[in-house]
Amino acid sequence: MNSAKERLINGLIKENPTFVLMLGMCPTLAVTTSAMNGLGMGLTTMVVLALSNAFISLLRNIIPDKVRIPAFIVIIASFVTMVELLLEGFIPSLYDALGIYIPLIVVNCIILGRAEAYASKNGVIASLFDGIGMGLGFSFALTCIGAVRELIGAGTLFGYKVMPESYVPSTIFIMAPGAFFVLALLTAVQNKIKIAGEKRGKDMSKIQSGCGSDCMNCKDMGCAQRMIKEEEEGKANG
Amino acid sequence: MVKDLLIILIGSSLVSNVVLSQFLGLCPFLGVSKKTKTASGMGIAVIFVITLASLVAGVIYKYILIPCNITYLQTIVFILVIAALVQFVEMFLKKYIPSLYESLGVYLPLITTNCAVLGVALTNVQKNYGIIEGVVNGFATAVGFTISIVILAGIREKMEYNDVPESFKGMPIVLVTAGLMAIAFCGFSGLL
Numbered sequence: 001m002n003s004a005k006e007r008l009i010n011g012l013i014k015e016n017p018t019f020v021l022m023l024g025m026c027p028t029l030a031v032t033t034s035a036m037n038g039l040g041m042g043l044t045t046m047v048v049l050a051l052s053n054a055f056i057s058l059l060r061n062i063i064p065d066k067v068r069i070p071a072f073i074v075i076i077a078s079f080v081t082m083v084e085l086l087l088e089g090f091i092p093s094l095y096d097a098l099g100i101y102i103p104l105i106v107v108n109c110i111i112l113g114r115a116e117a118y119a120s121k122n123g124v125i126a127s128l129f130d131g132i133g134m135g136l137g138f139s140f141a142l143t144c145i146g147a148v149r150e151l152i153g154a155g156t157l158f159g160y161k162v163m164p165e166s167y168v169p170s171t172i173f174i175m176a177p178g179a180f181f182v183l184a185l186l187t188a189v190q191n192k193i194k195i196a197g198e199k200r201g202k203d204m205s206k207i208q209s210g211c212g213s214d215c216m217n218c219k220d221m222g223c224a225q226r227m228i229k230e231e232e233e234g235k236a237n238g
Numbered sequence: 239m240v241k242d243l244l245i246i247l248i249g250s251s252l253v254s255n256v257v258l259s260q261f262l263g264l265c266p267f268l269g270v271s272k273k274t275k276t277a278s279g280m281g282i283a284v285i286f287v288i289t290l291a292s293l294v295a296g297v298i299y300k301y302i303l304i305p306c307n308i309t310y311l312q313t314i315v316f317i318l319v320i321a322a323l324v325q326f327v328e329m330f331l332k333k334y335i336p337s338l339y340e341s342l343g344v345y346l347p348l349i350t351t352n353c354a355v356l357g358v359a360l361t362n363v364q365k366n367y368g369i370i371e372g373v374v375n376g377f378a379t380a381v382g383f384t385i386s387i388v389i390l391a392g393i394r395e396k397m398e399y400n401d402v403p404e405s406f407k408g409m410p411i412v413l414v415t416a417g418l419m420a421i422a423f424c425g426f427s428g429l430l
Binding site: 025026027029030070073074077078080081084085099100103104106107172175176177178179180181183184185187188189191192195 | 258259260261262263264265310311312313314317318321352353356357360361364404405406407408409410411413414416417418420421424
């Protein structure tokens, strides 16, 4: 069970998909208008990620190498559709709040990235826990960002009023521009840590500066390509 | 009818701008906006692909998914159709219109994983748009994308000479710029 624990910690802290790798930024910005929405989106993504990771790992010896990407996308899309139908049936309030971003989980680069980089090379149990770990990391990050935006933008936390009466919420933070500002500050903090780390001679290559920084180089698979390269380099080094 | 289409056109391109208020297609928006020339190239490629994709997705939805009563498979069908379509367009342009391929070719593979394309196809279904309305919506969304990416590229070209704090260099300052643009685009909400 050691490797399972290691995968969980890896996803949650060491390779946190949002704070460290900066993947899947579209849903991160769009649904974090409140802590509750962030948590809901994170958990939904986690379920899809864990299931698709396990399933892809199960089929990794059957899927021919040449058509693996379309095959992965079909598997992921099937799980997303299932989760979408379940949400619509059982948690309609969350379904309405997340709207179009639920089907768009299919194109979230974290999921395809993990399928390529981990699940297609490792066993079922390890892949399942890798998915859960990454999903937990994603949920944690989305909840944090959502909480900050909700606190500043509406003065509430998970729907409960926490700020004093005299506090005037700056609504801009729960609107679209606020999302950009929060992410800008987040990447600035990340930059600062990276620069400070490099000065002390640490290897900071894991910390990325956003999907956008080199999209021209990661042609056909978007950000997923980068994750693969990293994983391979990691293997070569260790 | 014309009035409805006009409302869709303005609504999707300016009021609910695809990048600045819906956060779709953020990767190319941030990644390909260093120079106005490449930004406009990307914009034209996106207009081309999204308009075509919303036409094809609309036709498939109306004539295959609804008659067979399998509309719940829309996500799977749309993503496969879009991926195949982009590949096909690339091959077609390479063979028959090489001049256009040279100017758009590099951007096409980037668009396959662009969530804006899938987003438009799904929005068209969600809002019960017909095929014509869907195509207009797709075109307008893509035009909105082009407008915002070209503006951002223009600002970034000017910003190269500015003295930005060290931690804000690179992505953070671009995100701040995008946030300010989003505030400006909020002003369009009074338009409809």
